[in-house]
Amino acid sequence: TKGLSTFCTFIGSFPTMSSLMLRKIGTAMESLPTLLTFIRFLTSMNFLMTKKTFLLPKAFSTF
Incomplete structure (x- = not known):
């Protein structure tokens, strides 16, 4: 009956x-x-971050 009462409580709180x-x-x-x-x-x-990350490797490759 414990499961039934829990079920009833669940239905009641629904x-x-x-x-x-x-x-x-x-x-x-x-x-x-x-x-x-x-x-x-x-x-x-x-979008700005991806643009920056695309530009960064180019900047590093110039060193």
């Missing part, structure tokens, strides 16, 4: 869990533009 998940998803939707801006920033930084 609505609250799903509402929490929905709230989290809603917050994520609100913060999505910020996240996209951050990702865009990261990719541009990455």
Whole structure:
């Protein structure tokens, strides 16, 4: 019966869990533009870094 009570507790807590998940998803939707801006920033930084790393070996080969 222990497994059954655990299962019942899980089923009982499911609505609250799903509402929490929905709230989290809603917050994520609100913060999505910020996240996209951050990702865009990261990719541009990455692009600059790769450009630099491509330029660095050339600079070292001139020594």
